Amino acid sequence: MTARGRRALPYLYLLPAFLFFVPFVLVPFAHTVGLSFYDWDGLTRAAFTGLGNYREAFGSALVRSAFGHAFVLIFFFGVLPVLLALPLAVSSVNASIPGGNALRTLIFLPQAISTVVVGVSWGWILALDGPLNAGLHAFGLDWAAVDWLGSFTWALPSLGIVGTWTLTGLCVALFFAGLQQIPGSLYDAAAVDGAGRLREFLAVTLPGLKGPIAVALTVTVISALRAFDLVFVTTRGGPGTETVVPGLLIYRRAFEDGRLGSAAAIAVILSIVVFAVTLLINRIADRNAP
Amino acid sequence: MALCRAAPRGLTAAQVIAVISVISVGCGPDASDDGARSGRHAADGDRRILEVWTPESGSRLQMVQQRADQFSAARPDVKISFTVRDFGSYPAQLKLALASDSAPDVVIGNLGWSLDGPLIKAGLLRPLDPWAARYGWDKRFPEVAQRQMRFTVDGKHFGRGAIFGIPYAADVIGWFYNVDKLEKLGDGVPATLGELESDFETARRTGEVPIMLGNKPQWPGLHLFYLVSCDLASDREINGIVFGDRSVQWTDPGFVESARMLARWNASGYIADGVNSMSPADALARFVRGAGVFLPAGSWNAAELSAAMGDDVAFFLMPPVRKGDPRRATGSVGYGWHITATSGQADLAAEFIDFMTQEAFAIQLAAGGDISPLPIDDAVPRAPSRLAGEIFAAWQSVLANGTLLPYLDFSAPNGAEVIYPTMQSIIAGQVEARQGLELIEQSRKEFLDSQ
């Protein structure tokens, strides 16, 4: 092979992947940015509108609350699962529990199930006459048996809990793998120093898990910021506008209302938020890396 | 920019990918130029195929298809091919189909701005005046229907201009009720708004659910609003909103009063628990199983209700404020038949549409328990069930009195984003009635300004 050919070789290997990535991900993304400066109904000619869509988005209470709801979901999809997964992973990583592997697989299972199935199932569980309320009635907690997904107060947190249920297993798996990487010598050193369990956790375990925690937060936060599937299948943004999320607005404006330019602007804002949060998480993790 | 045009037809997928890969950043969107094609001409052997799209379902769909079969029997050289989509997905799906290169010939639209407006503005539907003159469509329908059939060709004004849609069936919103339960309330069938409200109170006191309603998709709440606004809002107010009269606003007194009434009904416990997570189908199923005294719903539910409940269910239009006044009803002449701009068989399509909208079909619909925009001679054989008979009579009276009011959500294309959720919030007491209506008016202003 010629020297030239040998230099070109790696690029040839990259070509197939980029042949799919560029036209179907990168170029459309660039187009979204371009489209966001236009007014377009998808059928007739587009009209240039400069920052009009962005002005409308920032000025719209609905768009602002959509992003607000997304941040609420970040707590339920990301923070809560991480907090729950830490003790689960830590306490189970060393104890040899019969069937521990199987149990960990079980906890991961919600990840493998389509969000449509999750949405449809939880829609039944949280119904006014569904099993959750039946259980509450059985325990005499009648006052607590509300219309979860129809309540202006509880619809969003309910969806949040569904997210917690779905994502905790993933975090457990990530932390479990991460824990196995922490060198035993660090723990021995801590033991020699007379560190108790809490000290050990804070000084050795937590710093050692910075990487997996960052990955877990990144994945779950992106999940929360998108959340289209779950909302579409359960509440479609209701009651009122309590569960409207950016992904839903984008879909609705583009494919139901014929406001593609506005949808694109919201999509761009969403992307910026996702990038920013991801960057932030990984910055913090890097700074504190052992 | 020339580079930004849609890829010309006839390229393979691989070529398209290659072309797209070369497109530079920052291209603006381009209009699909599919609409400028010469008409398509489908054929099946010796027969010509007419492609028809419809969102109908249930018994009405059956009747439409039966009538279409009669057309094919009279014209053996033509085959009618139906594509059916559910009501919720229909608007999005129809737009996609009309913009594609497999666009149908005939489609059923939805009057006003909710669906037809954008399609007309995009030049996807054809004005029907030449055929209207030939077949007499402009004289066939009563005055209340005529206005709903028209749109200006530039798609900017609803209610005047060219004729775009020819209606065949009608619907009206009213109160279905459980005959036994109403009897038990002891006051007979309510004849005024006041009597209806006292029935709600009595029902609640005796442990019944007064109003069975499922508002999960958010539009049923608006239908409840329609019932009340029949009584409390004026013709001018309602027509003003629907047909774009700027001197009328959502915050006018009739609407504020109506919204406040709904909020009061909810606060008084008249509306079913769990209303916001219940679908209309669920509500209907519960009503059938004996939950709820009244079911506010559209007349299209008649067939299903009478099949399930027989003579245990009956119907009345919103009772007037003052005893004896003519009843007013919100409803529409349903969907309209349209001919698409790209169809190469417009004359055949017009013939088909004329067949589907003749009095003969109106009579068939009535026999099937449905209603139509054409007034029918009383002597014609009619309704198979008590319920259908009541609806038919109610409809005839509305036509005769000219008291049909159009749907308010005909007035804008994005009801789902503002009108429906806000109405749901108003009913649930989450936002005060006037404040909520201001939000709706604000969004309407934005829409009208953009026209």
Added chain:
Amino acid sequence: MSIAPRSGAWSAALLVSFAAITILPILGIVLLSLQPEQAQLSGFELPDRLHFENYARAWDVAQFASYLRSSVIVSVAVVAGTVVVSTLSGYAFGTMRFAGQDVLFYLLLAGLVIPFEAVIVPLYVELRAGHLTNTYWSVVLPLIGVNSSFGTFWMRAYFRAVPRQLIEAASLDGAGSLRILWRVLLPGARPALLTLVVLVFMWSWNEFLLPLVMLSREDLRTAPLGLAFFAGRYTVDRSGMAAAAVMVALPVVVLFIATHRRFVHGMWVGAVKQ
């Protein structure tokens, strides 16, 4: 092991109770799918007998055969495409040195962070212009594109961990790069590849937004779509809806359980390689 052994009982209790909470909703849906059609149930009651006819009903009424077939076609195609392109590019990134490799890699990685909603609108418009909407291409091609970000990342990690001597020895023997990949590296890559296959299959099968927008023809719709529309139309038939839900979830769950040991091992291996 790294952490001093804890009292096994507490850990077991914690894990078991959490696993129970996780499995409860799943169990509930499976039970619901076996209840009689008209049952209006609230609790986790055991059905009087197993009403498998709910599955038959969901199958017929909702045309699930067609939906499942579409899902299989899409998922298999995406897995095949992703594995091939990711292995090739991961190989290059993981074993070769060339100008701009960092920039190119991070560019590809951006695909992991770009939300799909930001891409879907122009993607739809372009594919419609190319007459690819309402074909499987409109779903398969973008999914390969999106998944190749993760796939490349994953395979690169694996290839980076392979001892250099192995590759150098083979190339000294005169083997070309492709030969090296095929003969020397791939055989050992089974765990990593298996994990990739399972993950990509799972993500493709469960994909909702893309087919929702691209596929409006009934005969092309994928299983999650079919379920969403079925549940939307037949809200009253709860056990039928549950049966449909189980059918949609089953293939991925079965695949996952069948491979879980290797899969977990593969994830562990992949995690170590970071």
